Amino acid sequence: xxxxxxxxxxxxxxxxxxxxxxxxxxxxxxxxxxxxxxxxxxxxxxxxxxxxxxxxxxxxxxxxxxxxxxxxxxxxxxxxxxxxxxxxxxxxxxxxxxxxxxxxxxxxxxxxxxxxxxxxxxxxxxxxxxxxxxxxxxxxxxxxxxxxxxxxxxxxxxxxxxxxxxxxxxxxxxxxxxxxxxxxxxxxxxxxxxxxxxxxxxxxxxxxxxxxxxxxxxxxxxxxxxxxxxxxxxxxxxxxxxxxxxxxxxxxxxxxxxxxxxxxxxxxxxxxxxxxxxxxxxxxxxxxxxxxxxxxxxxxxxxxxxxxxxxxxxxxxxxxxxxxxxxxxxxxxxxxxxxxxxxxxxxxxxxxxxxxxxxxxxxxxxxxxxxxxxxxxxxxxxxxxxxxxxxxxxxxxxxxxxxxxxxxxxxxxxxxxxxxxxxxxxxxxxxxxxxxxxxxxxxxxxxxxxxxxxxxxxxxxxxxxxxxxxxxxxxxxxxxxxxxxxxxxxxxxxxxxxxxxxxxxxxxxxxxxxxxxxxxxxxxxxxxxxxxxxxxxxxxxxxxxxxxxxxxxxxxxxxxxxxxxxxxxxxxxx
Numbered sequence: 001x002x003x004x005x006x007x008x009x010x011x012x013x014x015x016x017x018x019x020x021x022x023x024x025x026x027x028x029x030x031x032x033x034x035x036x037x038x039x040x041x042x043x044x045x046x047x048x049x050x051x052x053x054x055x056x057x058x059x060x061x062x063x064x065x066x067x068x069x070x071x072x073x074x075x076x077x078x079x080x081x082x083x084x085x086x087x088x089x090x091x092x093x094x095x096x097x098x099x100x101x102x103x104x105x106x107x108x109x110x111x112x113x114x115x116x117x118x119x120x121x122x123x124x125x126x127x128x129x130x131x132x133x134x135x136x137x138x139x140x141x142x143x144x145x146x147x148x149x150x151x152x153x154x155x156x157x158x159x160x161x162x163x164x165x166x167x168x169x170x171x172x173x174x175x176x177x178x179x180x181x182x183x184x185x186x187x188x189x190x191x192x193x194x195x196x197x198x199x200x201x202x203x204x205x206x207x208x209x210x211x212x213x214x215x216x217x218x219x220x221x222x223x224x225x226x227x228x229x230x231x232x233x234x235x236x237x238x239x240x241x242x243x244x245x246x247x248x249x250x251x252x253x254x255x256x257x258x259x260x261x262x263x264x265x266x267x268x269x270x271x272x273x274x275x276x277x278x279x280x281x282x283x284x285x286x287x288x289x290x291x292x293x294x295x296x297x298x299x300x301x302x303x304x305x306x307x308x309x310x311x312x313x314x315x316x317x318x319x320x321x322x323x324x325x326x327x328x329x330x331x332x333x334x335x336x337x338x339x340x341x342x343x344x345x346x347x348x349x350x351x352x353x354x355x356x357x358x359x360x361x362x363x364x365x366x367x368x369x370x371x372x373x374x375x376x377x378x379x380x381x382x383x384x385x386x387x388x389x390x391x392x393x394x395x396x397x398x399x400x401x402x403x404x405x406x407x408x409x410x411x412x413x414x415x416x417x418x419x420x421x422x423x424x425x426x427x428x429x430x431x432x433x434x435x436x437x438x439x440x441x442x443x444x445x446x447x448x449x450x451x452x453x454x455x456x457x458x459x460x461x462x463x464x465x466x467x468x469x470x471x472x473x474x475x476x477x478x479x480x481x482x483x484x485x486x487x488x489x490x491x492x493x494x495x496x497x498x499x500x501x502x503x504x505x506x507x508x509x510x511x512x513x514x515x516x517x518x519x520x521x522x523x524x525x526x527x528x529x530x531x532x533x534x535x536x537x538x539x540x541x542x543x544x545x546x547x548x549x550x551x552x553x554x555x556x557x558x559x560x561x562x563x564x565x566x567x568x569x570x571x572x573x574x
Contacts, residue, residue, distance in 0.1 A: 044572030050261040051289035057268035058238035062220035063204035064142035065149035079207035093560020094374035094473040104198040111193040123248040125225040132186035134208035193514040199472035228259035241266040260572035282552040288573035298357035317546040319564025320370035320470035325539040331462030338401035340536040344383035346394035348432035355424040365540035374473035378526030394436035406437030412464035421465035475525020498537030
């Protein structure tokens with residue numbers, strides 16, 4: 001998810017291919033703890049125009065190509081899916097709930113077959129009925145090379161998915177592992193047990209697409225709405241989107257989206273400082289404006305904190321994300337566990353947190369899993385060094401590793417100033433490790449070069465900064481891509497940076513994935529996180545906190561721990 005704003009589970013992957021989403025874990029909602037108190041007071045009512053001021057354009061608006069968490073934000077206004085995220089504040093918002101389907105899915109005994117039934121009366125914007133054949137077709141077209149970009153799980157999970165090339169090349173045969181015995185029933189056959197399939201069914205690839213209206217890569221120009229709004233204007237490849245009410249959407253079948261405003265106007269390509277200035281001033285239409293991709297920076301936050309009226313308009317969000325030090329054990333001296341442990345002890349997390357804006361914008365991390373219950377968060381610290389590091393313990397370990405006189409290493413980081421993997425964090429680590437006798441040389445790389453280098457098994461440096469975010473709030477998509485040895489990719493984007501291939505870890509991942517009781521699965525993910533953490537193939541640094549301003553007339557701000565950002569489907573401007 002996410003890197004600066006929020007990428008998802010395959011977050012690092014998402015960042016590497018420039019697919020970005022958004023924002024993980026304690027309090028959520030506006031300052032003061034009550035999200036619905038932010039912005040204007042009073043009962044939310046229908047009407048008006050909501051303005052969305054964004055930095056990044058919505059360049060993809062085809063459900064096949066969107067890499068979303070919980071269905072996304074603006075896209076979720078147009079595309080409904082089999083399931084969706086619970087539109088509630090905080091931890092309640094980490095639950096998966098029915099959307100087009102009557103429930104979150106019925107598994108067979110070993111969770112390899114999942115069956116869904118559609119609700120009654122579902123219609124597209126043109127009044128035609130939504131059928132399960134449309135959902136099957138929508139998923140199948142996401143396999144087409146020209147419509148790639150969505151989350152990769154379908155290719156891995158569905159029987160026959162690995163070799164399927166999409167409906168444009170299948171001669172009308174379709175993908176046999178998706179059955180539609182009637183217009184209201186759809187059945188998925190999986191390669192292996194997947195207890196978290198209901199989470200996957202929130203992705204926009206599960207949005208219905210009427211085959212007769214599909215014109216391939218041009219479909220995103222006029223996607224057919226199944227949600228409360230339809231697209232009436234899309235200019236300059238997503239820089240300006242105008243959404244109006246879908247007259248055939250029924251609130252009776254959609255209890256998640258409130259759809260208060262009559263119109264949604266999304267303008268992108270704006271400088272982030274300008275976005276926050278406009279939201280702060282709240283002049284004219286900006287009084288009814290929000291942003292879905294721009295956070296408050298340290299300087300802006302300091303200004304806001306000193307103004308009670310502005311502070312009341314700040315929403316605080318937590319998205320499951322961890323920034324960390326990654327080691328490549330194939331590169332000396334990081335093949336020696338004691339060297340990795342020494343660095344873990346030497347890290348000064350207070351200075352790292354300060355480097356990214358302070359405790360309002362980051363929380364120190366000693367666990368790889370985000371500090372949210374939904375992920376299975378289990379507190380642990382295998383290398384307890386306090387808030388500012390333990391240089392003496394680090395020296396002791398270095399001596400045991402054969403480096404009694406210290407050592408010199410190179411830390412690779414992004415050149416993106418102010419970012420979580422940028423020069424400020426690298427310098428903070430350099431200073432802390434120096435106290436333990438470790439001389440750190442810094443190697444800064446520009447955007448794509450950095451992403452390509454750290455995601456390549458062949459070019460991966462020995463010591464670098466990395467981050468990982470969640471595709472959905474669970475330990476599975478957080479741990480498996482980074483620590484399952486069977487997911488090491490030698491000739492493509494690799495996210496198992498520590499090249500960990502521990503049979504007991506791989507086996508436990510398989511066993512947890514069989515569970516459909518996610519409450520039972522969560523603590524097992526937490527225990528697995530602790531087991532992996534003791535191997536010091538990564539050193540967690542911090543979990544980000546997201547602060548976002550809204551216009552003065554905005555009501556009903558809801559921020560879940562699933563996305564960590566304001567949910568536009570709940571906002572009212574009247």
